[in-house]
Amino acid sequence: MAETDLLEGVRVLRDEVLETVHHGDREPPGAEVFEAVLRALAVGGESVPGLDLALHDAVARRLAWGDGEEVVLADAEAVFDRLLGAVERAFRDPADQMVVVEAATLVAVTVSRVVALAAVSRASRERAARLREEMAQRQLQEAIERETSTIALLEDELKRGY
Amino acid sequence: MTAPPLRMAGDTHVGRVRKTNEDSLIVEPRAGLFAVLDGMGGANAGDVASRTARDAIRDFVLLRRASLGPKQLLEQALQAGNSAVHLAAQRSREHHGMGTTVVACLVGESGRTVIAHVGDSRAYLLRDGRLQALTRDHTVVEELVERGLLAAEEAGRHPHKNVLSRNLGSRPQARVDVQEISMQGGDRILLCSDGLYGYASAEGIQYLLGSGDAPEHVCRDLIELALRGGGGDNVSTIVLEAPTRTPAPTSTQVVRTTGATAWWQKRQRFLAVAKERGLTKNPIVRGLDPKEALEVVAQSLCEAVFHDLEKSTGVNVWTFAQNLAGAWFERGGDWAAVRGLIDILSAGARAVIDEVSAADPQLGFLLDVAVSRAFVVAELALGGLLSDRLQKVDTDLIQLIAQNDTLDSAIEEPSDTGERFTERPTIPFLRPERPVTSPGVSSEVLDGIHKTVTIARARTAPRAELVKQVLVALDAIAAENSVSFATAVLSARELYGVRAADDAGIMPLFDALDQARVITTASVHQIHASEASRARVLRAISTAHQRLVGATTGLVLEAVAPYSERLRDVQATTAKLREQLERAERRRAALERKFAANTDPSSPWDDHGDTEP
Numbered sequence: 107m108a109e110t111d112l113l114e115g116v117r118v119l120r121d122e123v124l125e126t127v128h129h130g131d132r133e134p135p136g137a138e139v140f141e142a143v144l145r146a147l148a149v150g151g152e153s154v155p156g157l158d159l160a161l162h163d164a165v166a167r168r169l170a171w172g173d174g175e176e177v178v179l180a181d182a183e184a185v186f187d188r189l190l191g192a193v194e195r196a197f198r199d200p201a202d203q204m205v206v207v208e209a210a211t212l213v214a215v216t217v218s219r220v221v222a223l224a225a226v227s228r229a230s231r232e233r234a235a236r237l238r239e240e241m242a243q244r245q246l247q248e249a250i251e252r253e254t255s256t257i258a259l260l261e262d263e264l265k266r267g268y
Numbered sequence: 269m270t271a272p273p274l275r276m277a278g279d280t281h282v283g284r285v286r287k288t289n290e291d292s293l294i295v296e297p298r299a300g301l302f303a304v305l306d307g308m309g310g311a312n313a314g315d316v317a318s319r320t321a322r323d324a325i326r327d328f329v330l331l332r333r334a335s336l337g338p339k340q341l342l343e344q345a346l347q348a349g350n351s352a353v354h355l356a357a358q359r360s361r362e363h364h365g366m367g368t369t370v371v372a373c374l375v376g377e378s379g380r381t382v383i384a385h386v387g388d389s390r391a392y393l394l395r396d397g398r399l400q401a402l403t404r405d406h407t408v409v410e411e412l413v414e415r416g417l418l419a420a421e422e423a424g425r426h427p428h429k430n431v432l433s434r435n436l437g438s439r440p441q442a443r444v445d446v447q448e449i450s451m452q453g454g455d456r457i458l459l460c461s462d463g464l465y466g467y468a469s470a471e472g473i474q475y476l477l478g479s480g481d482a483p484e485h486v487c488r489d490l491i492e493l494a495l496r497g498g499g500g501d502n503v504s505t506i507v508l509e510a511p512t513r514t515p516a517p518t519s520t521q522v523v524r525t526t527g528a529t530a531w532w533q534k535r536q537r538f539l540a541v542a543k544e545r546g547l548t549k550n551p552i553v554r555g556l557d558p559k560e561a562l563e564v565v566a567q568s569l570c571e572a573v574f575h576d577l578e579k580s581t582g583v584n585v586w587t588f589a590q591n592l593a594g595a596w597f598e599r600g601g602d603w604a605a606v607r608g609l610i611d612i613l614s615a616g617a618r619a620v621i622d623e624v625s626a627a628d629p630q631l632g633f634l635l636d637v638a639v640s641r642a643f644v645v646a647e648l649a650l651g652g653l654l655s656d657r658l659q660k661v662d663t664d665l666i667q668l669i670a671q672n673d674t675l676d677s678a679i680e681e682p683s684d685t686g687e688r689f690t691e692r693p694t695i696p697f698l699r700p701e702r703p704v705t706s707p708g709v710s711s712e713v714l715d716g717i718h719k720t721v722t723i724a725r726a727r728t729a730p731r732a733e734l735v736k737q738v739l740v741a742l743d744a745i746a747a748e749n750s751v752s753f754a755t756a757v758l759s760a761r762e763l764y765g766v767r768a769a770d771d772a773g774i775m776p777l778f779d780a781l782d783q784a785r786v787i788t789t790a791s792v793h794q795i796h797a798s799e800a801s802r803a804r805v806l807r808a809i810s811t812a813h814q815r816l817v818g819a820t821t822g823l824v825l826e827a828v829a830p831y832s833e834r835l836r837d838v839q840a841t842t843a844k845l846r847e848q849l850e851r852a853e854r855r856r857a858a859l860e861r862k863f864a865a866n867t868d869p870s871s872p873w874d875d876h877g878d879t880e881p
Binding site for chain 2: 153175186190194201204208210214219221223225226229235243253254261264
């Protein structure tokens with residue numbers, strides 16, 4: 107099958123793979139993975155220039171909208187499984203199946219790496235935030251100690267009849 | 269300047285996207301001049317620019333090489349190229365604004381080498397297996413990095429990373445960077461356009477450049493690598509190799525050259541002895557025409573030995589022995605026939621070695637050792653097959669005994685109703701006590717998975733231990749069951765070990781996973797199986813790969829989870845402290861008001877009352 111035909115062949119599997127019927131007008135979860143597979147198929151080869159960046163953007167957007175990393179990862183896995191099943195059924199030529207499986211694996215590995223890096227970045231941000239909190243706690247402790255001693259002084263003065 | 273005794277090759281390709289090739293090459297071994305030029309500008313102007321500069325540079329070097337030192341010569345040659353392009357651009361409106369990058373190399377006597385460049389075409393040096401860039405791109409981003417205005421790690425993501433800050437042709441004078449290095453024996457220099465390094469990884473370039481293949485093969489393979497990476501631009505490469513002092517040929521080299529040739533020249537003798545000893549009557553070739561039998565068996569082994577001698581490997585003889593005996597055993601053939609055939613072939617080989625020894629005893633001795641080794645390899649391959657057969661017999665026996673036990677217990681089972689037969693299912697897979705093992709992987713796919721992983725491991729660089737571990741894990745996961753996560757998680761835990769949850773900790777692991785993906789994908793295409801089988805094997809391995817990377821990412825998420833929890837705990841403590849402070853502040857304020865009221869009765873505090881809750 108020619109490259110463009112193969113691409114079109116995979117494109118028509120979108121609804122099946124992403125189960126769009128269950129999601130109505132909303133963007134189905136894992137759509138970014140499917141789009142990345144199409145992109146990988148369009149470019150071809152062992153590595154696809156820009157795939158990392160595109161997936162990084164898509165994953166970052168999902169995380170920003172409140173999806174957890176586990177959810178993004180699970181969606182990617184579900185899309186991978188459904189795509190492999192759909193391709194085995196839809197493409198008769200094993201060579202075509204192999205091309206799509208290769209692209210899907212490339213995307214699966216890339217998504218996992220992007221999610222892992224996002225998690226690691228979040229962890230380092232949280233580590234920094236914790237340090238800031240601990241600094242703030244130290245300052246708060248000092249302020250509380252100052253207030254406590256002032257209160258003790260004032261109470262003492264008031265007891266003495268001022 | 270006399271021509272240096274270099275090995276060199278250059279090649280260029282239009283790529284997969286562009287319609288014209290705007291790159292040009294200079295390969296002038298007589299003058300020791302080599303260059304790659306990458307033209308730019310619309311309406312084929314890039315092509316014109318690179319060709320104009322190429323001709324001007326080459327002419328300048330050929331004319332002036334006797335009168336100028338190498339450094340001056342190359343720098344002025346590039347200036348001449350710049351002037352030629354600049355003038356041509358001024359003369360023609362359609363070529364206005366055209367330019368070209370250039371990286372040029374002038375190799376002198378005793379390895380003294382001058383390298384000059386303008387733009388983003390690069391020169392690399394491979395020395396002792398290590399690749400280092402000799403040039404720094406003249407791009408806006410690189411200049412910003414050099415001046416400390418941009419961090420190096422941001423450079424790769426900068427939107428203007430490909431915008432050139434210098435080229436030949438845009439200005440009357442070009443700023444040329446020139447440097448001099450000394451080439452040592454075995455060094456390799458690569459000159460290339462951005463169509464190579466933009467679409468091929470540095471590891472891939474290093475691997476091919478250091479492969480030891482001839483420069484022309486390296487050039488071809490590098491271009492192939494860039495094309496497989498997308499081939500979005502014209503690709504040009506020149507590979508130069510400094511000669512090493514030729515030592516006396518080693519025994520291996522003698523066998524690879526003279527020995528292999530001598531063997532091949534005596535192949536008729538080999539065939540004649542095989543025929544004399546009765547090869548054509550062996551049961552394995554029964555049914556074949558005698559001539560055909562000789563061709564299929566003796567000629568094939570003769571060729572396999574020849575190729576293995578040439579390459580100092582045993583892979584051809586191994587494959588021959590496995591294919592021959594494997595097919596025979598599958599047809600139910602016996603061991604004696606295989607043994608007899610190998611003995612006949614061995615006698616043929618002995619006759620050839622004796623003839624060679626008679627003419628040249630030293631060569632005969634070396635050939636004897638090498639051919640004997642080839643036959644040992646064949647015996648090992650047969651040993652492997654026999655071992656597989658024994659295992660199969662063992663398994664069959666165990667199953668047979670189990671079936672007999674089941675049958676005995678069924679017969680002995682007392683029946684109250686007097687019925688002779690129970691309703692116990694006899695079809696094995698309906699037995700409820702049947703252990704669940706690998707329902708999704710057929711033996712054919714299993715075999716394909718093992719073969720793929722074996723090939724992949726052989727293709728993996730010796731030091732890439734992590735990649736090898738990933739391959740072992742993939743083998744286990746794919747063979748276990750493509751839908752099972754347990755093995756994937758266990759394997760991921762082993763791979764993850766005690767890594768730190770940061771970029772430096774996890775990136776090598778993900779790089780290894782990606783490399784394993786590339787290697788296994790390529791290896792699947794090398795196994796001997798139908799396309800449909802290969803597709804099934806690839807699917808199984810890819811699923812295993814997805815599971816493994818998923819599990820690894822899961823471990824990363826698990827490792828970073830405590831950071832969130834700790835942050836939440838710390839934030840809760842901070843909130844408590846803030847509340848405590850607020851309470852203390854309110855208490856102090858109340859006390860101050862009381863204190864003020866006591867000291868000054870006219871104070872307004874009393875009217876407002878105490879605000880303490």
